[in-house]
Amino acid sequence: MPVIAVIGAQWGDEGKGKVVDLLAEKAGVVARFSGGDNAGHTVINPYGEFRLHLIPSGIFYPYTVAIIGNGVVINPAVLLDEIAQLNQCGVNTTRLFISDRAHLIMPYHILLDRLEEESRAGKAIGTTGKGIGPAFADKAARLGIRIGDLLDKETFLERLRFILDYKNTILTKIYGASPLSLDEVYAQYCQYGERLAARIRETDIMLEEALNRDELVILEGAQGTLLDPDFGTYPYTTSSSPLASSGCLGAGISPTRISRILGVFKAYCTRVGSGPLPTELKDETGDLIRERGHEYGTTTGRPRRCGWFDTVVARLSTRINGFTGAAITRLDVLNALPRLKICVGYRLNGKSVDYFPSNITTLEKCQPIYEELEGWQAPISDIRQYEQLPAQARQYIARLEELISCPVNIISVGARREQTIIKTPVI
Numbered sequence: 047m048p049v050i051a052v053i054g055a056q057w058g059d060e061g062k063g064k065v066v067d068l069l070a071e072k073a074g075v076v077a078r079f080s081g082g083d084n085a086g087h088t089v090i091n092p093y094g095e096f097r098l099h100l101i102p103s104g105i106f107y108p109y110t111v112a113i114i115g116n117g118v119v120i121n122p123a124v125l126l127d128e129i130a131q132l133n134q135c136g137v138n139t140t141r142l143f144i145s146d147r148a149h150l151i152m153p154y155h156i157l158l159d160r161l162e163e164e165s166r167a168g169k170a171i172g173t174t175g176k177g178i179g180p181a182f183a184d185k186a187a188r189l190g191i192r193i194g195d196l197l198d199k200e201t202f203l204e205r206l207r208f209i210l211d212y213k214n215t216i217l218t219k220i221y222g223a224s225p226l227s228l229d230e231v232y233a234q235y236c237q238y239g240e241r242l243a244a245r246i247r248e249t250d251i252m253l254e255e256a257l258n259r260d261e262l263v264i265l266e267g268a269q270g271t272l273l274d275p276d277f278g279t280y281p282y283t284t285s286s287s288p289l290a291s292s293g294c295l296g297a298g299i300s301p302t303r304i305s306r307i308l309g310v311f312k313a314y315c316t317r318v319g320s321g322p323l324p325t326e327l328k329d330e331t332g333d334l335i336r337e338r339g340h341e342y343g344t345t346t347g348r349p350r351r352c353g354w355f356d357t358v359v360a361r362l363s364t365r366i367n368g369f370t371g372a373a374i375t376r377l378d379v380l381n382a383l384p385r386l387k388i389c390v391g392y393r394l395n396g397k398s399v400d401y402f403p404s405n406i407t408t409l410e411k412c413q414p415i416y417e418e419l420e421g422w423q424a425p426i427s428d429i430r431q432y433e434q435l436p437a438q439a440r441q442y443i444a445r446l447e448e449l450i451s452c453p454v455n456i457i458s459v460g461a462r463r464e465q466t467i468i469k470t471p472v473i
Contacts, residue, residue, distance in 0.1 A: 048305035049263045050472065051293045054270030055309035055363040057317035059350060061375030061458055062310045063087025066103035066266045068463055072473055074261025075253060076104025077113040079296030080286045081268030082151060082181065083124045084174040091463045093135050100125050102266050106137060113249045116147035117286060117296020119181040120193055122238035144242065145249040146194030153226055154213040155180040161221045182285035193246055196239025203232055250298025257303060262473065265293035271363040279406060282321025290367040308472060309369035309452065311360060313377045316350040318343045322409045325353030325389045339379040354416065356389040357449040362402045364452050371472060373456035374443060383421045386442060389414040390449060419445065427460040432469045
């Protein structure tokens with residue numbers, strides 16, 4: 047069976063949770079490989095409506111193993127709360143496991159995240175304030191604490207004492223904040239370790255064993271390609287790579303194992319927080335899309351900025367991820383619009399360009415070049431066959447396929463699992 051990576055192709059919030067929930071029925075393992083609880087996947091299925099922040103969206107199937115990979119940073123309090131909420135709704139979470147190499151979000155990470163954002167004043171990045179960036183920074187600086195460290199309390203205490211002394215110096219002398227108590231942090235995280243101990247495993251070995259049994263493995267991405275710290279709208283990005291290539295590193299499998307890469311696109315663009323969004327609509331159309339699509343952050347609740355589908359972004363995303371197929375979500379949100387626009391290029395300094403500039407200042411000068419199509423102005427949420435979509439909707443999908451040079455496999459026409467059209471099979 048193949049390994050399928052499911053990747054956000056825009057600025058995140060594309061609907062990866064629904065796509066993974068749909069595909070996971072046939073999977074042996076679903077592994078989350080990046081990000082932290084700054085990500086949010088909304089899933090609606092027979093169990094109810096869920097907003098998952100750390101647990102993979104494959105958790106709802108009785109035989110699918112859910113893995114939080116080594117590339118994820120974990121706030122144990124958030125994870126335990128999420129487990130409890132699932133259990134209360136009758137979801138079995140005994141098949142959830144955590145890589146012993148996954149790094150922990152500590153209290154000082156959350157404090158520093160918020161203090162650093164406040165210090166930027168008008169130049170704030172717009173982080174979620176959940177400590178994700180500082181945790182990844184510590185991982186790279188070799189100052190991180192991994193969840194496997196909680197299993198050895200003596201070693202954990204020794205490491206925490208050294209790191210906390212350093213962090214308290216920053217908190218008190220740079221930001222004038224109160225220091226954190228070693229005893230309190232140590233006691234709290236020891237409790238977390240005791241509650242999570244049975245789930246902490248060498249998950250890369252579990253993945254290898256699943257592949258050797260010829261089981262389908264799904265790598266679940268978080269955030270979106272344009273938030274990648276290398277290829278996204280830096281510095282308005284996230285702190286770990288959401289690209290398909292990071293699925294290997296963040297889960298612990300060989301790149302040669304991945305056979306299919308599914309890019310998830312909204313039928314329009316959105317982003318939360320600061321940073322460029324070339325096709326942003328600051329008018330009634332943008333407001334209409336936001337309200338019809340309920341475009342408010344799953345994690346933060348912040349209103350998302352909305353814009354037309356940007357094929358310059360999509361081509362970059364397709365190229366650097368190597369998409370073998372695409373899922374188009376939220377197509378039903380466009381039902382009410384009489385005319386639709388697709389960005390096919392940018393105008394920069396009087397010239398037409400078809401590439402995505404790496405420099406933010408240059409990107410902010412880009413004006414979208416639009417191609418206009420006729421809308422369908424008809425409900426489509428009950429349609430399950432591609433051929434039954436209105437001709438204008440099929441024309442819209444076909445034009446996207448042509449412009450991004452990637453076939454569309456899945457079309458989502460509503461939030462529920464069953465509100466899906468399989469144009470061509472993924473598996």
